[in-house]
Amino acid sequence: DIQMTQSPASLSASLGETVTIECRASEDIYNGLAWYQQKPGKSPQLLIYNANSLHTGVPSRFSGSGSGTQYSLKINSLQSEDVASYFCQQYYDYPWTFGGGTKLELK
């Protein structure tokens, strides 16, 4: 199975700050990567697919980048509504696997 390692596990940032979350795959996943946002008590919501494509309706302050085994999610100008957990997921190979998550809080 492809292991997805996310860092950091938790993050505290101020409003207006830029935040970056990293995801490392145990092997090349050829940009088969998605990022999801999950608010407390809610289901995950798709943010980014194919490593760098913004899902419909997602604010442009979210962006994804990376290739090979290293990927990142960047949030520009952090807003209060961005407080959530974030998960990466690879869909290059079965079984599809998720990172352990990053919990983002406001400082």
Place this chain on the structure above:
Amino acid sequence: QVQLKESGPGLVQPSQTLSLTCTVSGFSLTSNSVHWVRQPPGKGLEWMGGIWGDGSTDYNSALKSRLSISRDTSKSQVFLKMNSLQTDDTAIYFCTRLGPDWYFDFWGPGTMVTVSS
């Protein structure tokens, strides 16, 4: 608009079988794939398996021996059955639609399942 909603028992006894239903609207099951993902309380996400538009299925090898996914296209419903439940199967169970490139583009709200006697 695309919607999915899970339903099922909130409590299952150890060693029993879990049966969940995902009712969808806004898209056709014959041209879309629906999958199940679960999340133990306070933990990460695990892909369980899914059913494709042609009715074929794929399962996570870790669960394959206990898991069955089926559908009723006339009712726009997808079913999950998992046997031999244990306490570590306690989780929120989500159904989710697969997007064009195999990411999950829409999710149901989830249903909490507790395995306990």
